[in-house]
Amino acid sequence: MFHPFKEYLEEQIFNRFDLQSRPIPAGLESNISDRGKNRATIQSWCYQCPQLRKIRYTYIDAGETAQVFNSVMYPSHNYDVPLLGIDFLSFGKKKILVVLDFQPLFRDRPYQEKYIEPMREIRDKYNELAQNLEMKFYDANQYFSKYLLFAKTDAETVVNRLFPAYQEYIQLYWQTLAAAQPLTNPDEIQRIVRAQKDYDQYSAERDPAHGLFSSYFGSEWSERFLYEFLFEDASPLAVASTR
Ligand code: BLA
Numbered sequence: 001m002f003h004p005f006k007e008y009l010e011e012q013i014f015n016r017f018d019l020q021s022r023p024i025p026a027g028l029e030s031n032i033s034d035r036g037k038n039r040a041t042i043q044s045w046c047y048q049c050p051q052l053r054k055i056r057y058t059y060i061d062a063g064e065t066a067q068v069f070n071s072v073m074y075p076s077h078n079y080d081v082p083l084l085g086i087d088f089l090s091f092g093k094k095k096i097l098v099v100l101d102f103q104p105l106f107r108d109r110p111y112q113e114k115y116i117e118p119m120r121e122i123r124d125k126y127n128e129l130a131q132n133l134e135m136k137f138y139d140a141n142q143y144f145s146k147y148l149l150f151a152k153t154d155a156e157t158v159v160n161r162l163f164p165a166y167q168e169y170i171q172l173y174w175q176t177l178a179a180a181q182p183l184t185n186p187d188e189i190q191r192i193v194r195a196q197k198d199y200d201q202y203s204a205e206r207d208p209a210h211g212l213f214s215s216y217f218g219s220e221w222s223e224r225f226l227y228e229f230l231f232e233d234a235s236p237l238a239v240a241s242t243r
Contacts, residue, residue: 001090001158002069005166006059009071012170017049022056025228033216038065040216044229051076051177056230057086062216066091070209072103072230073173077192078182080105082115082145083199084173088162093155098129098162100169101148102176105195107141116145118172123147126165128157137208143199197233204234 013019024046033040040062047055057071066089073084082102090096102119104111123130129149138144149165151157183189204226213222227236 001067001093001096001155002059002088004163005069005086005088006057008163008167009057009170012174013047013049013055016174017047017051019047019049019055022046022048022054025224027221028225028229031217031221033062035216038062040066042213042217046229051079053077058230060212060216064093066212068209068212074196075177075180076182077189077196078184079177079180080111080183080188080192081177081180083143083196084170085143086166088158090155090158096153096155096158097151098153098158099148099150100162100166101145101150102169102173103143103199104145105143105192105199112145115176116147118176119145119147119169122165122168122172123149125168126161129153129161129165137206142202200231200233201235204231204236207231 024044028044030041030043040060042058042060044056044058049055052073053076054072054074057069060066060068060070068090069086069088071084071086075081075083082104085099085101085103087097087099089098102115104116126149129151130147131151133150133152135144149162149169153162183192207226207230210222210226213225217225223236227234
Protein backbone atom coordinates (compact mmCIF):
# COMPACT_ATOMS: atom_id res chain seq x y z
CA MET A 1 0.00 0.00 0.00
CA PHE A 2 2.77 2.47 0.86
CA HIS A 3 5.49 1.20 -1.49
CA PRO A 4 5.18 4.18 -3.85
CA PHE A 5 5.84 6.45 -0.85
CA LYS A 6 9.02 4.57 0.01
CA GLU A 7 10.13 4.63 -3.62
CA TYR A 8 9.53 8.34 -3.93
CA LEU A 9 11.56 9.01 -0.79
CA GLU A 10 14.42 6.86 -2.05
CA GLU A 11 14.43 8.45 -5.49
CA GLN A 12 14.56 11.86 -3.77
CA ILE A 13 17.32 11.19 -1.28
CA PHE A 14 19.48 9.20 -3.69
CA ASN A 15 19.39 11.97 -6.29
CA ARG A 16 19.60 14.94 -4.00
CA PHE A 17 22.17 14.09 -1.37
CA ASP A 18 25.61 12.61 -1.16
CA LEU A 19 24.41 9.65 0.87
CA GLN A 20 26.42 7.30 2.95
CA SER A 21 25.04 4.17 4.53
CA ARG A 22 24.55 4.48 8.24
CA PRO A 23 24.92 1.17 10.04
CA ILE A 24 21.92 -0.51 11.64
CA PRO A 25 22.80 -2.68 14.67
CA ALA A 26 23.15 -6.36 13.80
CA GLY A 27 19.85 -8.19 13.74
CA LEU A 28 17.71 -5.08 13.57
CA GLU A 29 17.86 -4.42 9.79
CA SER A 30 15.13 -6.93 9.15
CA ASN A 31 13.07 -9.62 10.76
CA ILE A 32 10.45 -12.14 9.77
CA SER A 33 7.65 -13.39 11.94
CA ASP A 34 6.02 -16.66 11.14
CA ARG A 35 3.90 -16.89 14.22
CA GLY A 36 0.55 -18.32 13.37
CA LYS A 37 -0.90 -17.76 9.95
CA ASN A 38 0.19 -14.21 9.41
CA ARG A 39 3.64 -13.80 8.04
CA ALA A 40 5.10 -10.37 8.75
CA THR A 41 8.34 -8.84 7.57
CA ILE A 42 10.00 -5.69 8.78
CA GLN A 43 12.85 -4.03 6.96
CA SER A 44 14.75 -0.82 7.70
CA TRP A 45 17.17 1.42 5.88
CA CYS A 46 19.43 4.13 7.25
CA TYR A 47 21.62 6.78 5.62
CA GLN A 48 23.42 10.00 6.38
CA CYS A 49 24.69 12.98 4.42
CA PRO A 50 26.17 16.34 5.39
CA GLN A 51 22.73 17.96 5.92
CA LEU A 52 20.98 15.01 7.55
CA ARG A 53 22.75 13.02 10.20
CA LYS A 54 20.17 10.23 10.21
CA ILE A 55 17.65 9.28 7.57
CA ARG A 56 15.78 6.19 8.59
CA TYR A 57 12.79 4.42 7.21
CA THR A 58 11.05 1.16 7.98
CA TYR A 59 8.51 -0.90 6.10
CA ILE A 60 6.33 -3.51 7.78
CA ASP A 61 4.55 -5.86 5.45
CA ALA A 62 2.07 -8.27 6.97
CA GLY A 63 0.02 -8.58 3.79
CA GLU A 64 -3.59 -7.59 4.19
CA THR A 65 -3.24 -7.50 7.96
CA ALA A 66 -0.82 -4.60 8.21
CA GLN A 67 1.25 -2.31 6.05
CA VAL A 68 3.33 0.38 7.70
CA PHE A 69 5.72 2.96 6.34
CA ASN A 70 7.56 4.95 9.02
CA SER A 71 10.38 7.43 8.59
CA VAL A 72 12.25 10.16 10.43
CA MET A 73 14.85 12.58 9.07
CA TYR A 74 17.18 14.05 11.66
CA PRO A 75 18.99 17.17 10.46
CA SER A 76 22.65 17.48 11.36
CA HIS A 77 23.20 19.10 14.73
CA ASN A 78 24.25 22.41 13.19
CA TYR A 79 20.73 22.93 11.79
CA ASP A 80 17.77 23.80 14.00
CA VAL A 81 15.36 22.60 11.29
CA PRO A 82 12.43 20.40 12.45
CA LEU A 83 12.59 16.65 11.97
CA LEU A 84 10.56 15.22 9.14
CA GLY A 85 8.24 12.59 10.58
CA ILE A 86 6.21 10.11 8.56
CA ASP A 87 3.93 7.41 9.96
CA PHE A 88 1.52 5.71 7.55
CA LEU A 89 -0.37 2.69 8.80
CA SER A 90 -2.93 0.42 7.26
CA PHE A 91 -4.57 -2.40 9.19
CA GLY A 92 -6.75 -4.89 7.39
CA LYS A 93 -7.27 -2.30 4.65
CA LYS A 94 -10.16 -0.82 6.65
CA LYS A 95 -8.26 1.16 9.23
CA ILE A 96 -5.82 3.55 7.64
CA LEU A 97 -4.06 6.13 9.79
CA VAL A 98 -1.64 8.65 8.31
CA VAL A 99 0.58 11.18 10.06
CA LEU A 100 3.01 13.53 8.37
CA ASP A 101 4.70 16.49 9.99
CA PHE A 102 7.67 18.78 10.34
CA GLN A 103 8.33 17.98 13.97
CA PRO A 104 9.42 21.16 15.72
CA LEU A 105 12.33 21.09 18.16
CA PHE A 106 11.23 24.35 19.79
CA ARG A 107 7.95 26.08 20.32
CA ASP A 108 8.83 29.77 20.39
CA ARG A 109 7.19 32.21 18.05
CA PRO A 110 10.14 32.99 15.74
CA TYR A 111 10.79 29.27 15.26
CA GLN A 112 7.16 28.71 14.42
CA GLU A 113 7.16 31.59 11.94
CA LYS A 114 10.31 30.39 10.27
CA TYR A 115 9.71 26.67 9.98
CA ILE A 116 6.04 25.92 10.52
CA GLU A 117 4.13 28.79 8.88
CA PRO A 118 5.43 27.85 5.40
CA MET A 119 3.59 24.51 5.72
CA ARG A 120 0.27 26.24 6.00
CA GLU A 121 -0.36 26.68 2.32
CA ILE A 122 0.06 22.97 1.63
CA ARG A 123 -1.90 21.91 4.68
CA ASP A 124 -4.81 24.14 3.58
CA LYS A 125 -4.94 22.38 0.22
CA TYR A 126 -5.32 19.02 1.91
CA ASN A 127 -7.89 19.83 4.55
CA GLU A 128 -9.40 16.35 4.49
CA LEU A 129 -6.07 14.97 5.69
CA ALA A 130 -5.86 17.34 8.63
CA GLN A 131 -8.64 16.05 10.84
CA ASN A 132 -7.59 17.36 14.25
CA LEU A 133 -7.94 13.89 15.73
CA GLU A 134 -7.28 13.52 19.40
CA MET A 135 -3.93 11.99 20.31
CA LYS A 136 -4.01 9.13 22.77
CA PHE A 137 -0.33 8.32 23.04
CA TYR A 138 1.38 11.59 22.27
CA ASP A 139 0.88 15.17 23.34
CA ALA A 140 -0.03 17.21 20.27
CA ASN A 141 1.85 20.15 21.76
CA GLN A 142 5.17 18.35 21.90
CA TYR A 143 7.07 17.71 18.71
CA PHE A 144 4.00 18.19 16.52
CA SER A 145 3.20 21.27 14.53
CA LYS A 146 -0.18 22.85 14.03
CA TYR A 147 -0.02 22.01 10.32
CA LEU A 148 0.49 18.29 10.61
CA LEU A 149 -1.46 15.94 8.42
CA PHE A 150 -3.21 13.46 10.68
CA ALA A 151 -6.13 11.49 9.32
CA LYS A 152 -8.11 8.31 9.36
CA THR A 153 -8.73 7.68 5.75
CA ASP A 154 -9.21 5.14 2.93
CA ALA A 155 -7.09 3.56 0.22
CA GLU A 156 -8.41 5.83 -2.50
CA THR A 157 -7.53 8.98 -0.57
CA VAL A 158 -4.07 7.58 0.09
CA VAL A 159 -3.45 7.39 -3.64
CA ASN A 160 -5.27 10.51 -4.79
CA ARG A 161 -4.63 12.94 -1.96
CA LEU A 162 -1.98 11.70 0.44
CA PHE A 163 0.54 10.98 -2.29
CA PRO A 164 0.53 14.51 -3.75
CA ALA A 165 0.44 16.04 -0.26
CA TYR A 166 3.41 13.90 0.74
CA GLN A 167 5.37 15.04 -2.31
CA GLU A 168 4.65 18.68 -1.53
CA TYR A 169 5.65 18.39 2.11
CA ILE A 170 8.85 16.63 1.14
CA GLN A 171 9.71 19.27 -1.45
CA LEU A 172 9.11 21.99 1.12
CA TYR A 173 11.29 20.10 3.58
CA TRP A 174 14.20 20.02 1.10
CA GLN A 175 13.74 23.75 0.48
CA THR A 176 13.72 24.43 4.20
CA LEU A 177 16.88 22.44 4.70
CA ALA A 178 18.61 24.11 1.75
CA ALA A 179 17.74 27.57 3.05
CA ALA A 180 18.79 26.90 6.64
CA GLN A 181 21.85 28.71 7.97
CA PRO A 182 24.25 26.28 9.64
CA LEU A 183 24.90 27.15 13.28
CA THR A 184 28.48 27.69 14.32
CA ASN A 185 28.14 28.64 17.97
CA PRO A 186 28.90 25.53 20.07
CA ASP A 187 26.25 26.45 22.64
CA GLU A 188 23.61 26.72 19.95
CA ILE A 189 24.69 23.41 18.47
CA GLN A 190 24.58 21.81 21.92
CA ARG A 191 21.01 23.03 22.26
CA ILE A 192 20.09 21.12 19.09
CA VAL A 193 21.90 18.00 20.31
CA ARG A 194 19.83 18.13 23.48
CA ALA A 195 16.55 18.85 21.70
CA GLN A 196 17.00 15.93 19.29
CA LYS A 197 17.94 13.65 22.17
CA ASP A 198 14.84 14.74 24.08
CA TYR A 199 12.79 13.93 20.99
CA ASP A 200 14.21 10.39 20.96
CA GLN A 201 13.57 9.93 24.66
CA TYR A 202 10.02 11.21 24.40
CA SER A 203 9.29 9.16 21.29
CA ALA A 204 10.76 5.94 22.65
CA GLU A 205 8.71 6.24 25.82
CA ARG A 206 5.45 7.00 24.02
CA ASP A 207 5.81 4.91 20.91
CA PRO A 208 2.51 3.17 20.26
CA ALA A 209 4.25 0.65 18.00
CA HIS A 210 5.83 -1.31 20.83
CA GLY A 211 2.84 -3.62 21.08
CA LEU A 212 2.75 -4.13 17.34
CA PHE A 213 6.45 -4.99 17.17
CA SER A 214 6.21 -7.26 20.20
CA SER A 215 3.29 -9.19 18.81
CA TYR A 216 5.22 -9.96 15.65
CA PHE A 217 8.82 -10.13 16.77
CA GLY A 218 8.80 -10.56 20.55
CA SER A 219 9.37 -7.99 23.28
CA GLU A 220 13.13 -8.42 23.50
CA TRP A 221 13.69 -7.68 19.82
CA SER A 222 11.19 -4.78 19.99
CA GLU A 223 12.95 -3.18 22.91
CA ARG A 224 16.27 -3.35 21.06
CA PHE A 225 14.67 -2.03 17.86
CA LEU A 226 13.26 0.98 19.70
CA TYR A 227 16.31 1.88 21.79
CA GLU A 228 19.15 0.81 19.50
CA PHE A 229 17.77 1.84 16.15
CA LEU A 230 14.59 3.94 15.97
CA PHE A 231 15.37 6.21 18.92
CA GLU A 232 18.96 5.33 19.62
CA ASP A 233 19.69 8.52 21.58
CA ALA A 234 17.05 7.58 24.14
CA SER A 235 18.06 5.76 27.24
CA PRO A 236 15.86 2.83 28.30
CA LEU A 237 16.63 3.48 31.95
CA ALA A 238 15.82 7.16 31.99
CA VAL A 239 13.00 8.18 34.30
CA ALA A 240 9.97 9.30 32.30
CA SER A 241 10.26 12.96 31.51
CA THR A 242 7.56 15.13 33.00
CA ARG A 243 7.96 18.05 30.64
C1 BLA B 1 0.17 6.16 15.93
N1 BLA B 1 2.03 4.72 15.08
C2 BLA B 1 0.82 4.93 15.69
C3 BLA B 1 0.27 3.65 16.05
C4 BLA B 1 1.19 2.70 15.65
C5 BLA B 1 2.28 3.37 15.06
C6 BLA B 1 1.05 1.19 15.80
C7 BLA B 1 -1.06 3.44 16.75
C8 BLA B 1 -2.12 3.22 15.73
C9 BLA B 1 -3.45 3.00 16.36
O1 BLA B 1 -4.06 3.98 16.81
O2 BLA B 1 -3.87 1.84 16.39
C10 BLA B 1 3.40 2.71 14.47
N2 BLA B 1 5.30 4.06 15.20
C11 BLA B 1 4.74 3.06 14.50
C12 BLA B 1 5.79 2.35 13.83
C13 BLA B 1 6.95 2.98 14.16
C14 BLA B 1 6.65 4.03 15.01
C15 BLA B 1 5.62 1.19 12.99
O3 BLA B 1 7.52 4.76 15.52
C16 BLA B 1 8.35 2.72 13.78
C17 BLA B 1 8.72 1.92 12.80
N3 BLA B 1 4.82 8.37 14.73
C18 BLA B 1 6.09 8.30 14.28
C19 BLA B 1 6.41 9.51 13.63
C20 BLA B 1 5.32 10.33 13.72
C21 BLA B 1 4.29 9.59 14.39
C22 BLA B 1 7.73 9.79 13.02
O4 BLA B 1 6.83 7.33 14.44
C23 BLA B 1 5.20 11.70 13.22
C24 BLA B 1 4.70 12.01 12.07
C25 BLA B 1 3.00 10.00 14.65
N4 BLA B 1 1.83 7.87 15.13
C26 BLA B 1 1.93 9.21 15.16
C27 BLA B 1 0.75 9.74 15.76
C28 BLA B 1 -0.06 8.66 16.11
C29 BLA B 1 0.65 7.48 15.72
C30 BLA B 1 0.46 11.21 15.98
C31 BLA B 1 -1.39 8.70 16.81
C32 BLA B 1 -1.04 8.46 18.25
C33 BLA B 1 -1.99 9.05 19.27
O5 BLA B 1 -3.21 8.90 19.13
O6 BLA B 1 -1.47 9.66 20.25
